[in-house]
Amino acid sequence: MYKFQIENLNLFYGSFQALFDVDLNIEDRCITAFIGPSGCGKSTLLKTLNRMNDLVEGCRITGKVLLDGEDIYYNTDVNLLRKKVGMVFQKPNPFPMSVYDNVAYGPRTHGIRSKAQLDEIVEDSLRRAAIWDELKDRLRRNALGLSGGQQQRLCIARALAVNPDVLLMDEPTSALDPISTTKIEDLVQELKQDYTIIIVTHNMQQATRISDNTAFFLLGKVIEYGPTENLFSMPRDKRTEDYITGRFG
């Protein structure tokens, strides 16, 4: 059983077509990497998976996206979908409030009010995001005062706090220094046991280091998709080979 089944997906921004006939099956509890040059549609595809594209005016989608066999574009409560499919953005975007309130925002949104329960969720989420030890004495401090790497891990903790199945990560390390990047990569490896993770990345080394499967995008089309090892060692398509050997992109 695949976590996500994407069938014949086309996406338009106004008259511009950003995705062409995408067919992709995402495996459960694996890390899937989307790679490709800028503007190839990988972030766009990522955002169709939790319907963040609904927020873009003039965006039109055809085809099917199934999550656990159910069509997420048919009769779905978008808020519940986004609870199930969490998202971490390219630029760390903690809310301008305390560390605690940042993590507790999601659970509170979904109706958890009890202080004890919230305390537990906050601690657990921060531990899972491997940042509890750094932040446990600063829970009441404003999150905007943290370093970029800490902010991003806080955002991961915030996403984990609503207990999602899937974590979508849109170039989560592109704004971070190498040490923070390593920390996040280790964390992602760790999280794979409990979550399905889809990560968009510009960094091909990153894709090879952490992902199980990789999809290569070019101009809105999926050119090649398969186990990461195979895709990088024996690409079937000439364009994939050109891209991963750095001949363009």
Next chain:
Amino acid sequence: MKHETINRISFRQRLSSYRNNPLSFLLLLLVWCAMAATVFILLFIVFYILVNGVPHLTPGLFSPVYTTDNVSALPAIITTLLMVGLSLAIAVPFGIGCAIFLVEYAKKTNRFIRYVRLTTETLAGIPSIIYGLFGMLFFVIALKWNLSLLAGGFTLAIMVLPTIMRSTEEALKATPDAYREGSFGLGAGRLRTVFRIVLPSAMPGISAGIILSVGRIVGETAALIYTAGTVAKVPENIFASGRTLSIHMYLLAGEGIYTDQAYATAVILLGFVLVINFISSFITRKITKGQD
């Protein structure tokens, strides 16, 4: 080891650098003069009012009843506070609500929005006497509210509505989309996103708009004289007439025999503005505390 500063520029060096560049020296002189003139004018006005007004700040000015012998300003002070409260109570919910609709709910390409924006911009530029005339014809005469706090409050509310709307709109627009995305991404709806994330972070801008409005309300005479009237008593209810400090001062100055009291009232008004500014900066600091 001795640390010698190497990046200090002496006055003489600076002067010689201007010798090669007389135009920029001229500009320096001009901006310096502009600064000096502004500060001088402001200080002069404040000083002039204080000198003429403070000696006449007698206890009688704060007695609860206004009589021809004792032109107490207390009823006017109370009326001013009531007027500020009433106008804001009407204008703030409408202004903020409208701005939230425009920024958070309406589609960006909607033509209706363009008209709303054009309307508010036009409204913001209309002289206040026209609001006064409208208030008199509509609230006072057509709705038969007579000269009353209510009629004055509604007139002023309409007058400051564009200010509150525009400042709230700008503050909402200045809130990073990343906050909204983060909130939506966690499964929060639009209502929760607006009230928990966007509004709090836009609060400094919104309160700035409200403070500006308070300033306009406190300083307004033209829009009030034919809507709220000039009765120098503490109004018993919102259907009673009352004069605000500005009107009080206008009338005192106009009557010619209470010039000293008019100056004293000006001192009180000045104090009002100071207090408002102080409170606003305090509130803004409270809200933004720890945000940076």
